[in-house]
Amino acid sequence: MAEVEMRVWRGDANGGEFEDFVIELNEGEVVLDVIHHIQATAAPDLACRWNCKAGKCGSCSAEINGRPRLMCMTRMDSLPEGPVTVTPMKTFPIIRDLVTDVSFNFVQAAKVPALLAPPMPEGGYRMFQEDVERGQEFRKCIECFLCQDVCHVIRDHEGNKEHYAGPRFFIRYAELEMHPLDQNDRRDLIREEMGLGYCNITKCCTEVCPEHIKITDNAIIPLKERVVDAHYDPLAWLGRKIRRKPKTSAADAAVQPAP
Amino acid sequence: MSDSAYEHHEYDVLIIGAGGAGLRAAIEAKQRGLKVAVVTKSLLGKAHTVMAEGGIAAAMGNVYPEDNWKVHFRDTMRGGKYLNNYRMAELHAKEAPDRVYELEQWGALFDRTKDGKILQRDFGGHRYARLAHVGDRTGLELIRTLQQKVVSMGTDVFMECKVLRLVRDGEGRVAGCVGYWRATGEFVVFQAKAVILATGGAGKSWQYTTNSWESTGDGAAMALWAGARLIDMEFVQFHPTGMVWPLSVRGLLVTESVRGDGGVLRNAAGERFMFNYVTPMFRAETADSEEEADKWYEDHSAGRRPPELLPRDEVARAINTEVKAGRGTPHGGVFLDIASRRTPEYIRRRLPSMYHQFMELAGVDITREAMEIGPTCHYFMGGVQVEADTAATTVPGLFAAGEVAAGMHGANRLGGNSLSDLIVFGRRAGAGAADYAASGAAASGFDEGEVDAAVKEALAPLERTSGENPYDIQRDLQEMMQVNVGIIRNATELERAIEKLEEFTQRAQHIAVKGGRVYNPGWNLATDLPSMITFSKCSAIAASLRKESRGGHTREDFPNTDPELGKVNFALNSEDGRWDGPVTVVESPLLEMPDDLKALLEEAT
Numbered sequence: 071m072a073e074v075e076m077r078v079w080r081g082d083a084n085g086g087e088f089e090d091f092v093i094e095l096n097e098g099e100v101v102l103d104v105i106h107h108i109q110a111t112a113a114p115d116l117a118c119r120w121n122c123k124a125g126k127c128g129s130c131s132a133e134i135n136g137r138p139r140l141m142c143m144t145r146m147d148s149l150p151e152g153p154v155t156v157t158p159m160k161t162f163p164i165i166r167d168l169v170t171d172v173s174f175n176f177v178q179a180a181k182v183p184a185l186l187a188p189p190m191p192e193g194g195y196r197m198f199q200e201d202v203e204r205g206q207e208f209r210k211c212i213e214c215f216l217c218q219d220v221c222h223v224i225r226d227h228e229g230n231k232e233h234y235a236g237p238r239f240f241i242r243y244a245e246l247e248m249h250p251l252d253q254n255d256r257r258d259l260i261r262e263e264m265g266l267g268y269c270n271i272t273k274c275c276t277e278v279c280p281e282h283i284k285i286t287d288n289a290i291i292p293l294k295e296r297v298v299d300a301h302y303d304p305l306a307w308l309g310r311k312i313r314r315k316p317k318t319s320a321a322d323a324a325v326q327p328a329p
Numbered sequence: 330m331s332d333s334a335y336e337h338h339e340y341d342v343l344i345i346g347a348g349g350a351g352l353r354a355a356i357e358a359k360q361r362g363l364k365v366a367v368v369t370k371s372l373l374g375k376a377h378t379v380m381a382e383g384g385i386a387a388a389m390g391n392v393y394p395e396d397n398w399k400v401h402f403r404d405t406m407r408g409g410k411y412l413n414n415y416r417m418a419e420l421h422a423k424e425a426p427d428r429v430y431e432l433e434q435w436g437a438l439f440d441r442t443k444d445g446k447i448l449q450r451d452f453g454g455h456r457y458a459r460l461a462h463v464g465d466r467t468g469l470e471l472i473r474t475l476q477q478k479v480v481s482m483g484t485d486v487f488m489e490c491k492v493l494r495l496v497r498d499g500e501g502r503v504a505g506c507v508g509y510w511r512a513t514g515e516f517v518v519f520q521a522k523a524v525i526l527a528t529g530g531a532g533k534s535w536q537y538t539t540n541s542w543e544s545t546g547d548g549a550a551m552a553l554w555a556g557a558r559l560i561d562m563e564f565v566q567f568h569p570t571g572m573v574w575p576l577s578v579r580g581l582l583v584t585e586s587v588r589g590d591g592g593v594l595r596n597a598a599g600e601r602f603m604f605n606y607v608t609p610m611f612r613a614e615t616a617d618s619e620e621e622a623d624k625w626y627e628d629h630s631a632g633r634r635p636p637e638l639l640p641r642d643e644v645a646r647a648i649n650t651e652v653k654a655g656r657g658t659p660h661g662g663v664f665l666d667i668a669s670r671r672t673p674e675y676i677r678r679r680l681p682s683m684y685h686q687f688m689e690l691a692g693v694d695i696t697r698e699a700m701e702i703g704p705t706c707h708y709f710m711g712g713v714q715v716e717a718d719t720a721a722t723t724v725p726g727l728f729a730a731g732e733v734a735a736g737m738h739g740a741n742r743l744g745g746n747s748l749s750d751l752i753v754f755g756r757r758a759g760a761g762a763a764d765y766a767a768s769g770a771a772a773s774g775f776d777e778g779e780v781d782a783a784v785k786e787a788l789a790p791l792e793r794t795s796g797e798n799p800y801d802i803q804r805d806l807q808e809m810m811q812v813n814v815g816i817i818r819n820a821t822e823l824e825r826a827i828e829k830l831e832e833f834t835q836r837a838q839h840i841a842v843k844g845g846r847v848y849n850p851g852w853n854l855a856t857d858l859p860s861m862i863t864f865s866k867c868s869a870i871a872a873s874l875r876k877e878s879r880g881g882h883t884r885e886d887f888p889n890t891d892p893e894l895g896k897v898n899f900a901l902n903s904e905d906g907r908w909d910g911p912v913t914v915v916e917s918p919l920l921e922m923p924d925d926l927k928a929l930l931e932e933a934t
Contacts, residue, residue: 082847098575098691110800114851115844119372121541124581124686126469127375143689165512166848176373176480176488184481185436194389194430196445202438206463209438209470213374249436 074146075153076104078116080167088155089113095146101156102130102141105168117167125280128214132168133157138216138278159219174224174231175215178239181263185246186254201250208245208289210281211238217275217285223268234265237275237285244289247296261297266290335507335780336517340366340485341766342759343521345492345506346548348376349468349751350731350758351527352475353428357759358525359482363766366485368508368519370543373486374476377529377541378751381468382584382682384450384460385752386745387425391446393457393629398422399929400456405746406930407610408454408640409710409739410880411895412561415922416717417737421746421753428752429461437474439463451589454640454743456614457629465584465682471748490517491856492547494783495524495555495727496775503555503726504772507780509787511853514846516784522771523762525720526552526713526729527755531864533803533857535706536811537580539568545857546864548733552713553863553903553912557722560898560917561711561735562864563871564881566742567816569594569644571705573662578690580705583665583683585744587700588637590679591626592667594648595699596656602663603636606647611639642741642880645704649816652703662703668696704816708747710738710881711871714900714917719761720754726765726772730758735898740880786908789840790855796841799854806833806861814869819886823873830866834909837862859908867912871899874914 072095077088091108102120109116120130123142130141135155146154162170187195217237224230235243243260246252260266273286283289342358344351347369359365369376388401401422406413429447433439439461440448451458463470479486492508496518505520528548532540553559570583588594596602607615615636616622622635637644648663657663667676673696677684680695687693687700712735713722720728731751738746765771790799813826837859842852877891878884900917904910 096576099577100690103577109850110798110804114798114800114842114854115849117848117850121371121375121543122377122380123541124380124578125689126466126682127379127541129372129375145690169512169848171512172372179477180480182477182481184477187434187436190430190434194446195433197438197441198445199441202441205438209463209473210466211473212379212469246436249438251433 074104076108077153077155078105078108078168079155079157080116081164082166083164086164090153099146100142101134101144101146101154104146105141105156117165117169119169126212128212128280131159131214131216131219133159133219138219140214140216140280143280159215161219161221161225162215172215175213175218175238178235181235182239182242182246183254183256183259185249185252187251188253195251197250204248204288205245207283208241210283211241212281213238214280216278216280220274220278222272222274223265230265230268233263234268237269237290239264240266240269240293241283241285241289244293247293257297260293266294266297269294335784336515338366338517338519340364340519340521342523342525342762343368343505343519344525344527346376346527346529346731346733347371347373347486348378348527348529348731349471349475349748350755351376351525352472352479353752353755354525354527354730354759354762355479355484356475356482357756358763359484361760361763363763366487366519367479368487368490368492368506370489370491370511372488374472376472377544378468378472378748380539380541380582381471381748382465382582383452383586383589384462384467384745385425385429385471385748386452386455386459386743387429387461387749388422388457388459389426389429389447389449389461391442392449396457396459401425401459402926403929403932404455405743406739408741408743408746410741410890411739411930412879412898412919413739414717414736415920415926417754419926420717420757421737421750424753425749428749428756432471432474432752435474435478437470439470450586451626451638452585452744453588453638453644455745460589460745462586464678465586465680467748471751491853492551493787493856494779495551496779497555498772498775500772501556501724502772503724504775506551507783509846511848514849514852518780520775522766523726523728525758525762526727526733527731527758528733530709530732531861532706534806534810534861534865536807537571538706539571539580539582540706545861547857547860548729549712549867550860550863550908552722552724552727552729552733553867553901554906554908555724555727556903556906557724557727558714559712559735559867559901560714561740561871562867562901563875563899564710564740565706565814565868566641566708566710566881567645567704568707569641569648569704570665570702571707572691573658573701573703574660575691581686581690582705582707583700583702584680585641587665587667587680587683590667591670592665593635593637593670594644595664595666596651597658597663598656602651602656603639603644603647606643606650607636607639608643611643615639640741640743642883645816646883648704658701660701662701664699665702666699668698673697708732708742710740710742711735711868718757719764720758721761721765725770728758728762728765730754740882787856790842791846791852793839793841796839797836799840799842799851799858802833802836802840802858803854803861806865810865814865814872817883817885818872819884820873823869826869827866827873830862830869833862834866838909863908867901870912870914871901874899
């Protein structure tokens with residue numbers, strides 16, 4: 071049986087250091103298995119978040135050898151030889167060991183104006199597969215917040231958190247803006263308060279997304295076009311102030327400039 | 330109780346658990362203008378509901394217009410081997426379509442039919458294609474939709490709070506709960522006029538399970554300790570298809586949609602063995618040749634159902650038998666093959682997360698190779714006894730919905746009926762609790778002594794300088810339950826389990842936990858073990874008493890179904906309210922079904 075050296079960051083808001091563990095490895099194990107071995111033996115108080123261990127809940131986010139990843143979906147045999155470092159997500163305040171305070175994301179979630187759907191017709195809404203597919207891509211999001219973690223706008227500048235929603239919420243806004251039923255208009259909000267303009271499309275978020283959502287190409291860039299076009303078109307601005315126009319299809323909303 | 334030593338919150342309706350049932354209950358109670366809070370062990374949106382894959386069963390008739398609530402009711406009762414609370418099955422079948430349509434109004438995006446309606450897929454035990462779905466990540470869609478609705482309504486959600494005990498007033502009414510914040514280890518008391526349990530199941534007490542770490546049976550155990558009655562604890566659903574290799578992911582769910590969408594089961598010799606396991610109850614409606622079964626996928630009137638789509642208890646037993654007979658795969662499972670039956674494009678579109686899961690965790694491309702699968706502990710039909718219309722338990726002020734409640738699924742749950750259960754009875758629990766909270770019958774204070782006792786018990790493992798490691802107890806408990814209260818049971822093993830559980834109860838009194846109270850998973854496990862052991866004990870005791878085989882309870886020493894036992898639930902109560910105290914069991918007669926519903930069951934297939 072192979073052995074592996076794990077360097078796990080341990081500490082709290084006041085600081086911490088790496089603690090080394092040598093662990094026996096079984097075939098097919100992921101980083102989270104190894105963390106569980108450590109908990110069950112050497113360090114029962116090693117703090118980490120996890121729920122499903124199947125890549126579906128997005129709880130066990132951490133930085134493995136410096137890269138933001140899900141611990142449950144990172145196979146040990148996919149990592150290079152040598153010690154494996156596991157550190158908490160850098161963008162969020164430390165609670166303890168690998169657990170961070172991700173409440174920033176829940177504050178942002180509460181700011182999102184909800185879907186505004188027309189009254190349901192007899193027998194339910196009619197929507198077509200091609201119209202729901204764009205939104206479905208964004209709704210694959212498991213809220214692991216790895217995109218938030220890697221985004222340099224908030225990773226390197228704590229002060230930006232006050233006026234920057236981050237990639238996870240840009241796909242949420244994109245999903246709502248492209249939703250076939252939605253009648254809300256969030257464009258001014260996205261531009262003025264959610265800081266979409268800070269994103270300079272380096273695509274780091276797309277690279278770390280465990281659900282392979284094309285965050286930059288399919289959500290942020292179309293959202294930028296939509297918001298900017300609306301902002302610089304005085305007629306469109308006036309129109310928005312006077313009436314709320316329902317969008318006809320997700321495809322229209324996604325690729326065409328606002329009216 | 331302003332002089333309480335602990336942080337204190339007061340609500341009209343308090344919901345413990347933030348899965349589908351808890352969130353749907355919160356929406357309902359909040360819409361009625363009450364002060365509502367949700368408490369969850371994890372972060373919002375991470376509850377076990379997120380792992381549900383296949384879909385939500387609702388007789389909308391979008392694919393087969395001949396489908397309706399009566400057929401759904403009949404399928405549910407047959408799947409449950411007629412042990413269901415008929416009224417729950419009736420309400421569920423009638424209300425599920427409205428609950429699904431409502432999700433769309435809140436933002437859910439289901440897969441569509443060609444004419445723009447919600448698409449429905451086939452699943453085991455459902456006569457028609459009935460499951461509204463989003464690929465194979467329907468649970469994620471459900472929880473995200475409800476979570477976003479709850480947040481948009483401004484509902485208070487308390488995250489990463491482990492609830493230890495329900496607290497009552499002097500008259501035995503439930504009046505709130507006591508718990509601690511995982512992030513600080515500080516204790517907190519929630520006082521409420523009505524409490525809804527929506528805590529899910531208990532798979533973490535078994536070795537191979539589809540369940541996440543949270544499924545430790547807290548709700549059923551706390552209800553029992555607070556005086557409520559549990560029923561059907563012997564019925565445990567082993568899902569036929571869990572991953573078996575690598576060991577790291579053994580037990581992980583492989584959705585039934587693989588079979589619904591055309592996948593078949595084969596043994597090591599390549600034989601499609603399910604044709605050998607069609608029981609008399611389902612013979613008339615099941616195909617007897619591969620040719621007939623294959624026609625059915627295209628048109629349900631062209632042939633009868635493939636045997637791979639029998640209810641889960643039947644399929645899980647068949648797989649178990651094949652493996653025991655030496656016809657299994659090298660890793661002790663059987664093959665689930667969709668690669669030879671559908672195109673790679675179809676598989677990737679319909680089953681994207683299965684494709685992803687096997688590719689990344691097992692290195693298996695399911696569009697080219699068969700999957701190796703075997704039964705895994707998945708769902709608990711038993712739990713807290715409730716009144717169908719209001720979700721009220723047998724204790725005033727306490728309500729329960731979702732997996733923690735019992736009755737809806739009888740002896741075996743059909744796939745897809747869980748997500749619909751969550752939204753139908755989540756809503757009913759929210760309404761029931763709201764009505765109760767507004768009625769003036771609710772408790773207005775609580776017994777501080779119960780709070781102090783719970784806190785003292787929780788702190789004990791931290792105060793011991795030496796003792797048992799909670800992880801050792803958990804591992805031994807899981808191995809013991811897997812072996813002795815597994816898919817096939819007998820008197821010897823069940824008696825051994827009951828004895829062993831007494832030992833675990835003793836061992837858990839001597840746990841010593843290292844470290845402090847701040848986000849300490851060892852301590853967290855120490856506080857989960859009382860409910861894990863209590864749930865396991867109730868399960869083993871009920872299983873030893875039911876001397877027949879029915880649904881999710883198979884006895885090799887009593888292989889037949891006993892019609893007399895089909896008339897009763899085994900009902901358990903705590904004798905003294907202590908977690909380590911004894912339970913009593915009585916036989917409780919099933920509700921008498923009205924004749925018009927009985928007639929639906931007797932209709933020819």
